[in-house]
Amino acid sequence: MRKTAALICLALACSAASGQTPVDSLRRELAAYATRDTVRIRLLLEIADALVWNDPGEALDHAQEAHHLAEALHWEKGIAHALRQEGIIHYEQSDPLRAMDVFQRALRAAEPLHNKAFNASIYNNIANIYSDLTQYDKASEHYNNLLAIARELSDTTNQVIAMVNLASVFIEQQDMPQGIAYLTKALPMAKAIANQRFEMAIRNNLGRALAKQGKDEDALHHFEASLLLAEQLGSTSVKATVLNSISELLINQGDYPAAERHSKEARALAETVGALEWQANAWQTLSTLYERQGKADSALDAYRSFIALRDSAANEEKKAEITRKEMQFALEKQEALAAAKIGRQRMLMYAIAGLALAVTGALVLGWKLYKRRRDENERQKIAKFEMLVADTEMKALRAQLNPHFIFNSLNAIGNCIAKQDLPAAAEYLDKFSKLLRMILEHSTHQEIALSTDLEVLDLYLQVEANRLKGKFTYEIDVDTDIDPENTLVPPLILQPLVENSIWHGLAPKDGTGNIWIRVRRSGDLLHYTVEDNGVGRTKANGRAATSKSLGIALTEARVAIIGKRPGSASISFDDLPQGLAATVKMPLSLQF
Amino acid sequence: MPDRMINALIVDDEQHCIDHLTELLRTHASAEVRILGAFVDAGEASHAIASSKPDLLFLDIQLKDRTGFDLLNQIDSTQLSVIFTTAYNQYAVQAFRFSAVDYLLKPIASDELLSSLQKVSADVNKRQLTARYEILLQHLNQPTGTPLKIALPSMEGWDFIPVSEIIRCQAQGNYTLFFLQGGRQLMVSQTLKGYENLLEGHGFFRVHHAHLINLSRVTKYHKSGWVTLDDGSTVDVSTRRRDAFITRMTMRRR
Numbered sequence: 001m002r003k004t005a006a007l008i009c010l011a012l013a014c015s016a017a018s019g020q021t022p023v024d025s026l027r028r029e030l031a032a033y034a035t036r037d038t039v040r041i042r043l044l045l046e047i048a049d050a051l052v053w054n055d056p057g058e059a060l061d062h063a064q065e066a067h068h069l070a071e072a073l074h075w076e077k078g079i080a081h082a083l084r085q086e087g088i089i090h091y092e093q094s095d096p097l098r099a100m101d102v103f104q105r106a107l108r109a110a111e112p113l114h115n116k117a118f119n120a121s122i123y124n125n126i127a128n129i130y131s132d133l134t135q136y137d138k139a140s141e142h143y144n145n146l147l148a149i150a151r152e153l154s155d156t157t158n159q160v161i162a163m164v165n166l167a168s169v170f171i172e173q174q175d176m177p178q179g180i181a182y183l184t185k186a187l188p189m190a191k192a193i194a195n196q197r198f199e200m201a202i203r204n205n206l207g208r209a210l211a212k213q214g215k216d217e218d219a220l221h222h223f224e225a226s227l228l229l230a231e232q233l234g235s236t237s238v239k240a241t242v243l244n245s246i247s248e249l250l251i252n253q254g255d256y257p258a259a260e261r262h263s264k265e266a267r268a269l270a271e272t273v274g275a276l277e278w279q280a281n282a283w284q285t286l287s288t289l290y291e292r293q294g295k296a297d298s299a300l301d302a303y304r305s306f307i308a309l310r311d312s313a314a315n316e317e318k319k320a321e322i323t324r325k326e327m328q329f330a331l332e333k334q335e336a337l338a339a340a341k342i343g344r345q346r347m348l349m350y351a352i353a354g355l356a357l358a359v360t361g362a363l364v365l366g367w368k369l370y371k372r373r374r375d376e377n378e379r380q381k382i383a384k385f386e387m388l389v390a391d392t393e394m395k396a397l398r399a400q401l402n403p404h405f406i407f408n409s410l411n412a413i414g415n416c417i418a419k420q421d422l423p424a425a426a427e428y429l430d431k432f433s434k435l436l437r438m439i440l441e442h443s444t445h446q447e448i449a450l451s452t453d454l455e456v457l458d459l460y461l462q463v464e465a466n467r468l469k470g471k472f473t474y475e476i477d478v479d480t481d482i483d484p485e486n487t488l489v490p491p492l493i494l495q496p497l498v499e500n501s502i503w504h505g506l507a508p509k510d511g512t513g514n515i516w517i518r519v520r521r522s523g524d525l526l527h528y529t530v531e532d533n534g535v536g537r538t539k540a541n542g543r544a545a546t547s548k549s550l551g552i553a554l555t556e557a558r559v560a561i562i563g564k565r566p567g568s569a570s571i572s573f574d575d576l577p578q579g580l581a582a583t584v585k586m587p588l589s590l591q592f
Numbered sequence: 593m594p595d596r597m598i599n600a601l602i603v604d605d606e607q608h609c610i611d612h613l614t615e616l617l618r619t620h621a622s623a624e625v626r627i628l629g630a631f632v633d634a635g636e637a638s639h640a641i642a643s644s645k646p647d648l649l650f651l652d653i654q655l656k657d658r659t660g661f662d663l664l665n666q667i668d669s670t671q672l673s674v675i676f677t678t679a680y681n682q683y684a685v686q687a688f689r690f691s692a693v694d695y696l697l698k699p700i701a702s703d704e705l706l707s708s709l710q711k712v713s714a715d716v717n718k719r720q721l722t723a724r725y726e727i728l729l730q731h732l733n734q735p736t737g738t739p740l741k742i743a744l745p746s747m748e749g750w751d752f753i754p755v756s757e758i759i760r761c762q763a764q765g766n767y768t769l770f771f772l773q774g775g776r777q778l779m780v781s782q783t784l785k786g787y788e789n790l791l792e793g794h795g796f797f798r799v800h801h802a803h804l805i806n807l808s809r810v811t812k813y814h815k816s817g818w819v820t821l822d823d824g825s826t827v828d829v830s831t832r833r834r835d836a837f838i839t840r841m842t843m844r845r846r
Contacts, residue, residue, distance in 0.1 A: 430701040437697065485785075486801060592801040592830040 012161040012201055013052075013088045013125050023050040041066045041078045048085050052092050053197075053235050060089045080110040084122055096129045097327050100334070103129075117153055120146040124161060133328050136169050143169065156193050160186045164202055167209075176209050183209065200229035204242055211249065220249045240269035240278050247285045251292060259289050280309035390561050391446070406436065408499065412467045424466065431463045442491040447589060450519065451484035453491060457517060460495060464502050472506045472532075474515040482521055488589040489528065493558060496551025497530045497582040505534025505580055513579075526588045533579040555584070562586055598712060601644070602630040603637045603663065604652040604677065613650060613677070613700060620702050621709055634663045641667050648712055650696075653678045661729055670721060673712045687731035689790050691724045692743035692750060719749045727752065742790075744770065744780050751778060755794060759823050761787055761804040771823065797840055799829040807840060 026047045033040055044066035051059035063085040070078030083106035090099035103126050110118055120142075127142035143166045150158035167182035183206045190198035203226035210219035223246045230239040243266035250259035267282035283306035290299035409432045416425035438456050442448045454476055461474045478484055498515065506513035513534050520527040555571060562569035569586040600617075604610050610630045617625050628644050631637035634655050641649065651660040651674050660676060676695040678684050688695040694708055727741050742758075744751045757773040763784035770778040780787075788798050798804050799819065805827055812820040818828050829837055 426702075429699060430703075433697075433699050434701060590832055592832055 012164045012198065013091065013128060023047065023054070026050060036069055036072070038070075038073065038075055038078060041069050041073075041075070041082065044069070045081055045085050048089065052089055053233075053237075056089050056093045060086065060093075063089055076109060076112055080106050080113060080118065083109055084118075084125065087122075087125055091125065091128065096132060097330055100126065100129055100331060117149050117155065117158070120149040121158060124158075124165065128165065131165070131169055131172070133331070134172075136173060140166065140169050156189050157195065157198075160190050160193070160195070160198050160202075163189075164198070164205065167205060171205065171209050176213050180206065180209050180213075196229050197233055197235075200226050200233060200235070200238060203229070204238060204245075207242070207245060211245065216249050216252055220246065220253075223249070236269055236273055237275070240266050240273060240275070240282075243269065244278065244281050244285055247282075247289070251285065251289050254292075256289055256293050260286070263289060276309050276312045280306050280312075283309055393557075393561055408503075409435075409463070412463075416467070427466060428463060431459060431466075435459045435463065439492065445491060447488035448491045449485055449591065450478070450482070450487040450489050453489050453494075454478070454484060454517070454519075456492060457494060457498065460498065461515065461517075464499075468502070468507060470512060471509075472502065472513040472515055474517065476517040478519040479521055482519055482526075483590075484519075486591050487526065488591050489526070489586070490558060490562065493555060493584055493586075494528050494530055496555045497584070499551055500582070501530050501532040501534060501580065505532040505536070509534045521588060522585075524588050525585050527583050527585050529581055529583040531576070531579065531581040533576070536578065536580055537573070537575055559584055559586070596624075597626045598624055598648050598709070599628050599644070599646045600625050600648040600650065601628050601637065601641060601646040602650045603632075603634065603655070603660070604630070604650070605632050605654070605656045606652075607632060609652070609677070609698060613705075616700060616702055616705055620706060624709060634658055638663055638666045641672070646672065648673045648675065650675050650677055652676075653681070653684055661725075661732070664725065669725065673718065675708050675712070684732065686790070686793075687728050690731050690742050691728035692745060693724055693728050720752075723752055724750065744778055745782075746778065746780070753778070755791070756806075756808070758791075758796075758806055759809045759821050760806060760825070760827060761791075761796075763802040771825065773823075775823065797837060799827060799833050799837055801830065803827045810841065813838070813841065 026043065030040070030043045030047060033043060044062045048059040048062035048066065051062070063082055067079065067082035067086060070082050083102055087099045087102035087106060090096070090102055103122050106122050107119060110122065123142040124146040127139040127146075130136075130142070131139040143162050146158055147162035147166065149155075150162055163182045163186040167179040167186070170176075170179035170182065183202050187199065187202045187206070190202055203222040207219045207222035207226060210216075210222065223242050227239060227242045227246065230236075230242055243262045247259045247263035247266060250256075250262060263282055263285045267279055267286065270278035270282055283302050287299050287302035287306055290296075290302055409428075413425055413428050413432065416422075416428055435456065438452075438459065442452060442456065458476060465472060465474065494517070498517070501515055506515070513532060516529075516531045518527070518529040518531065520529070559569045559571045569584070572583050572585070574581040574583070602610050602613055604613070610632070614627060614630065617627060625648070628646050629640055631640060649672055651663065653660045653676055655663070664674065674693070676684075676688065676693065677698055677700065678695060679698045685695070685697075687693075694711055696704055696708055724743055727743055730740050741752045741754050744753055753770070753772060759771045759773060761784055762769045762771070764779070766781070766783055768780045768782055768784045768787055770780060772778065784798075784802070784804055788796070788804050791804065792798065795807050796804055797807050805819065805821060809821045809823075810819050811822050813829075814820070817831065817834065818826050820826050
């Protein structure tokens with residue numbers, strides 16, 4: 001399209017190197033560099049950029065090689081740059097639709113790079129397409145964006161590009177002063193970075209604008225400078241248009257021979273390039289020239305050629321117009337589709353996010369509720385289990401207690417019989433069976449009334465006092481602030497300690513001893529004590545601190561289990577000046 | 593003074609038990625009791641009872657292939673005092689206590705034997721014997737079920753009260769006051785603790801040191817710590833008994 005449309009201004013594309021290195025030296029460098037890495041990609045892109053205007057086909061090959069290489073290396077920056085270069089080539093090959101597509105792919109590829117300047121450069125290239133479609137507002141927006149970013153980064157190249165392109169937009173809209181102002185500002189900057197192609201484009205565009213304003217001298221000056229640069233850069237198309245422009249100005253100045261020379265050269269170049277409109281323009285200029293010179297026949301021939309070519313060009317122009325319309329339609333459709341797609345994607349994303357949030361919330365809530373209930377159940381289970389274990393252990397210990405006592409008693413009865421003391425044996429038996437019944441009855445309970453427990457203990461002491469005639473007497477003393485009927489104790493908790501006092505404290509003692517059973521209250525604790533004035537722990541081998549009777553071991557185990565329940569229980573031994581005191585301390589438990 | 597002597601027979605299927613009791617009576621009660629005979633066989637015993645008409649029978653519950661009650665059914669027991677003897681037997685003991693029938697646990701202790709003999713002499717123990725045996729047999733026939741009736745001693749003799757008609761019992765010193773269906777009250781000369789032991793396995797619960805209640809008669813429990821029974825009376829539940837009380841009530845409902 002750019003080749004056929006009535007080109008006024010050259011638009012500048014943002015690219016990698018902006019063609020500052022001679023193509024030949026780049027080619028040599030590339031041939032010498034075989035490694036498939038990022039350096040080669042850069043080289044390929046530079047060559048592609050340098051060849052855009054002169055050999056777009058080769059340029060495209062290089063750009064595509066760079067693209068594939070970057071993909072293979074997973075080099076995001078390389079992919080984005082290669083795509084941008086491809087887009088520029090398509091644009092210069094008058095394939096704006098494909099260019100637009102490739103530029104948009106470049107934008108997507110550039111997303112992870114978060115490079116504002118690079119994005120702006122692609123928007124500039126897209127803006128060139130908008131500009132061709134006469135969508136100047138959109139184009140200006142992108143150009144201004146590029147200009148702002150380039151200024152921020154002190155990037156002269158892109159500032160020049162943005163200004164030249166902005167100027168083009170103004171000139172297209174017939175705002176010559178604004179256009180000229182931008183170009184005048186851009187020219188010294190392009191010179192400063194020694195970019196000849198930029199200078200060529202600026203001077204060409206300046207010449208056009210000035211000529212429109214009738215400033216022929218200034219215009220001619222810029223055209224001639226542009227022509228020189230075009231020759232140096234080998235840019236045929238620019239050369240052709242510039243030559244024709246110069247020719248028109250020379251006619252105005254009356255320099256017909258020079259005008260004819262330029263015009264013919266322009267026509268020849270246009271023919272080689274195959275640009276009908278430029279050929280037509282050249283013929284028109286020649287026709288005007290011949291007319292001025294009075295060469296009526298030549299003028300007529302030239303005019304005929306002009307008309308013929310103009311009609312063809314008009315057809316081309318029409319075709320271009322249709323293409324433009326088609327492209328505009330396609331672009332709008334593409335944009336609409338993209339917008340719809342983005343909208344759909346956004347909706348979908350919101351829906352998914354919302355759903356995910358709801359599901360997550362529900363899961364978290366559900367899990368918390370489930371966990372709370374599970375933990376609560378677990379705690380209850382553990383508590384119940386511990387209680388059960390304690391109960392079971394307790395029952396086992398109570399069951400062990402009885403045989404231990406039974407065999408001690410049977411042994412005592414046996415002793416009586418052996419000694420032929422039958423009344424004593426009978427009495428022992430009476431009390432023993434009564435005692436056994438009481439123990440069997442009460443040991444199934446966890447707790448019994450203190451009064452009952454003392455009754456059993458009393459019976460036991462009677463039995464033992466009878467057995468060891470004259471060995472000991474006993475007293476049972478309950479504090480007045482304790483109600484024996486309403487106070488609960490584990491059945492026979494003290495019995496093994498009493499037994500220990502009788503068998504190991506008093507039996508070995510010379511003369512009569514005494515046993516005191518004391519029940520005291522200390523705050524929330526009940527102190528259940530057996531005290532004797534026997535031989536004590538050190539003298540009697542059976543009472544040594546290290547060797548304990550089975551009964552005491554069982555009592556200690558029972559007390560330990562009571563201690564696991566709320567409150568604390570303990571068993572303690574106090575060595576007295578004469579004898580021993582053993583105390584079971586346990587939480588005071590009342591029945592009512 | 594032969595008139596005052598108690599003529600006794602012993603029935604036991606184990607000879608050493610007979611020997612033990614004989615020796616005890618000879619040692620401790622030779623002035624009060626004359627032993628007419630001793631039998632290990634129920635059939636022989638029944639003939640001997642019919643012919644010698646003793647005042648007192650020491651009767652073992654377990655007699656080889658039959659029970660002492662079978663023997664009791666064969667004889668005229670109305671003019672006869674019976675002291676049952678048994679080794680440790682929880683259900684039998686409960687039954688004796690419900691029916692206020694005298695019993696001795698083996699091995700028999702001398703002091704208990706003497707106190708039983710004193711009761712035999714007392715007139716009151718000869719009254720309503722048939723009714724008491726009936727209760728005894730009923731209880732023995734359904735050892736784990738709810739007892740039908742309980743024999744409560746009174747001034748005149750015995751009151752036979754269906755257990756289900758007892759609403760509650762209240763401690764009055766060493767006496768127990770029974771509140772019965774229909775607003776009747778009975779004062780019994782026994783501690784509440786004794787009846788607690790007897791009735792706690794049969795739907796009764798001690799809610800307070802002064803109160804034993806029939807749980808099936810509870811109509812309402814107030815969280816502030818008292819219950820209403822179906823005769824409209826209210827009874828305190830002591831703080832320490834509340835949890836256990838609620839557990840018992842909810843267990844019953846299941």
